[in-house]
Amino acid sequence: TQLLEQSPQFLSIQEGENLTVYCNSSSVFSSLQWYRQEPGEGPVLLVTVVTGGEVKKLKRLTFQFGDARKDSSLHITAAQPGDTGLYLCAGRKLAGGTSYGKLTFGQGTILTVHP
Amino acid sequence: DTEVTQTPKHLVMGMTNKKSLKCEQHMGHRAMYWYKQKAKKPPELMFVYSYEKLSINESVPSRFSPECPNSSLLNLHLHALQPEDSALYLCASSQGGGRRVYTEAFFGQGTRLTVV
Numbered sequence: 001t002q003l004l005e006q007s008p009q010f011l012s013i014q015e016g017e018n019l020t021v022y023c024n025s026s027s028v029f030s031s032l033q034w035y036r037q038e039p040g041e042g043p044v045l046l047v048t049v050v051t052g053g054e055v056k057k058l059k060r061l062t063f064q065f066g067d068a069r070k071d072s073s074l075h076i077t078a079a080q081p082g083d084t085g086l087y088l089c090a091g092r093k094l095a096g097g098t099s100y101g102k103l104t105f106g107q108g109t110i111l112t113v114h115p
Numbered sequence: 116d117t118e119v120t121q122t123p124k125h126l127v128m129g130m131t132n133k134k135s136l137k138c139e140q141h142m143g144h145r146a147m148y149w150y151k152q153k154a155k156k157p158p159e160l161m162f163v164y165s166y167e168k169l170s171i172n173e174s175v176p177s178r179f180s181p182e183c184p185n186s187s188l189l190n191l192h193l194h195a196l197q198p199e200d201s202a203l204y205l206c207a208s209s210q211g212g213g214r215r216v217y218t219e220a221f222f223g224q225g226t227r228l229t230v231v
Binding site for chain 1: 119121148154155156157158160163171203205207209218219220221222223224225227
């Protein structure tokens, strides 16, 4: 059973379009991170959301954490070819009050933005 | 500085070879991780070290042997690997420990391992 359901798995769009990637779970997370990864490189942290209902903006990227801290979304406005990559959400559950345990990843969204 | 450094970047090894992957961070993080990632798939957790002690082993075969010599270094020793072990191996670190409930994990560039 996948703890974090990420959708869509593949997204192919034209430059200038908007898109949203979703990350859903039935579990509550203490925090949720979004990463972007290019082929052959490690994931690069984009943002961490912690508080239910939190909205964070990073240039054309808007991240939202659900009120119940079970889901999150990433919205990209006016996508550019440089946005192409694998987008990963990852959540950290509370485990006995400690936080150094598992970081659970969604399946990832492969985004391709065509010029 | 949020840098996690992994060496080597690429590694080709035969099935009878012994090799090691290295990871280093100087952020004062006390949790360090090894992940394995296949193409277009999310990273899969292999091991977690907390305060230089192995805290999680995700039932990884014994041909992978982790080592944490000190709080800044993490090694992964490889022996008698199979071609299906070819993948991108990622190291990560986070503040970890105690009751810090929202510590981000920072990843290295990875080592692209090919077993022939």
